[in-house]
Amino acid sequence: MxxxxxxxxxxxxxxxxxxxxxxxxxxxxxxxxxxxxxxxxxxxxxxxxxxxxxxxxxxxxxxxxxxxxxxxxxxxxxxxxxxxxxxxxxxxxxxxxxxxxxxxxxxxxxxxxxxxxRWLGLPSEEQFKGFGVSACATCDGFFYRGQEVVVVGGGNTAVEEALFLTKFASKVTLIHRRDELRADKVLQSRLFRNPKVEILWDHNLDEVLGVTDPLGVTGVRVAHATTGEKTELPCSGVFIAIGxxxxxxxxxxxxxxxxxxxxxxxxxxxxxxxxxxxxxxxxxxxxxxxxxxxxxxxxxxxxxxxxxxxxxxxxxxxxxxxxxxxxxxxxx
Incomplete structure (x- = not known):
């Protein structure tokens, strides 16, 4: 009633x-x-x-x-x-x-x-949310001290997240589906100068890889945007930064x-x-x-x-x- x-x-x-x-x-x-x-x-x-x-x-x-x-x-x-x-x-x-x-x-x-x-909608992304997959570097970056992480995205959010993560991670790989970033030029300049950052151009995140006992991320599989060729990268954390x-x-x-x-x-x-x-x-x-x-x-x-x-x-x-x-x- x-x-x-x-x-x-x-x-x-x-x-x-x-x-x-x-x-x-x-x-x-x-x-x-x-x-x-x-x-x-x-x-x-x-x-x-x-x-x-x-x-x-x-x-x-x-x-x-x-x-x-x-x-x-x-x-x-x-x-x-x-x-x-x-x-x-x-x-x-x-x-x-x-x-x-x-x-x-x-x-x-x-x-x-x-x-x-915003998420990519991958089943593996959903599986590891909170256990290696995050959308907030400020919240979770601290947990990846001395480890390798990846960031997905190409705008201001992605670049800012990547730069923030360099304070903790040993290496940050930025995965972007295009051959140029959409972020502000000032942010791009800072990113390109940072020795901890590597950019993987023209690639999409295909799958988050990990283990279930205990639940955690061990890497990612990426696919080339044009050829579809797939590559695996080791990492402990995946940060989705598409807004x-x-x-x-x-x-x-x-x-x-x-x-x-x-x-x-x-x-x-x-x-x-x-x-x-x-x-x-x-x-x-x-x-x-x-x-x-x-x-x-x-x-x-x-x-x-x-x-x-x-x-x-x-x-x-x-x-x-x-x-x-x-x-x-x-x-x-």
């Missing part, structure tokens, strides 16, 4: 941005309702060791998200296992439709639906977006192009894409939502146009 539920603050998404927004929203007595989505916990649930979360020398990604969820619940957030399939931001209260049939109405909304790394896609399908036709779908927010703010709708985390961040920056934006979004709701509630108590006799009396 379908039902309609109203909340002052609806949070859509359950990564670091969503859960942090929930903590701050609950502490502001907004009684937020958070809808987790298809992947509760977000991208960190497919990450193993996390060593750049302040306060934890090392923490498992899934464990960190369990703790964040528990914190949000403890301070009063209602967390719902549902997925928002559609949302109407054209009028207030905003209305979101869940897959369960429930309609959620809200006076303010925080969007924290995140972003997803990220923000999960903005829900609001792309209602909010201003840029850079391939990232939601636009006001400078130094999480406010979107619609008053009362805020965006935080990887949904709006095409630069840093870190758990800690997402959490910071979640905090900002909750504080801004609190201010927005207070202003709305205050304005409802003040008549927009005082009665004329009263105005005349004041003028006398």
């Amino acid at each position: 379908s039902e309609t539920r109203h909340t002052r603050l609806l949070i859509i998404g359950s990564g670091p941005a969503g859960y942090t927004a929930a903590v701050y929203g609950a502490r502001a007595m907004l009684e937020p309702l958070l809808v987790q989505g298809i992947q509760p916990g977000g991208q960190l649930t497919i990450t193993t060791e996390v060593e750049n979360w302040p306060g934890d020398t090392e923490v498992q990604g899934p464990d960190l998200m369990v703790r964040m969820e528990a914190h949000a619940r403890a301070v009063g957030t209602e967390i719902v296992a549902d997925h928002i399939a559609a949302i109407d931001l054209s009028k207030r209260p905003f209305a979101a439709q869940g897959d369960t049939g429930t309609t959620y109405t809200a006076d303010a909304v925080i969007l924290a639906t995140g972003a997803q790394a 990220h896609s923000p999960s903005s399908e829900l609001v792309a036709d209602q909010l201003e977006t840029h850079m391939g779908g990232y939601v636009v927010t006001a400078p130094d703010s999480t406010a979107t192009s619609i008053p009362g709708v805020f965006a935080a985390g990887d949904l709006t961040d095409h630069i840093y894409r870190q758990a800690v920056t997402s959490a910071g934006m979640g905090c900002m979004a909750a504080l801004e939502a609190e201010k927005f709701l207070a202003e709305q509630e205050g304005s409802e108590l003040i008549p927009a146009e005082p009665p004329r006799p009263e105005r005349q009396a004041l003028q006398r």
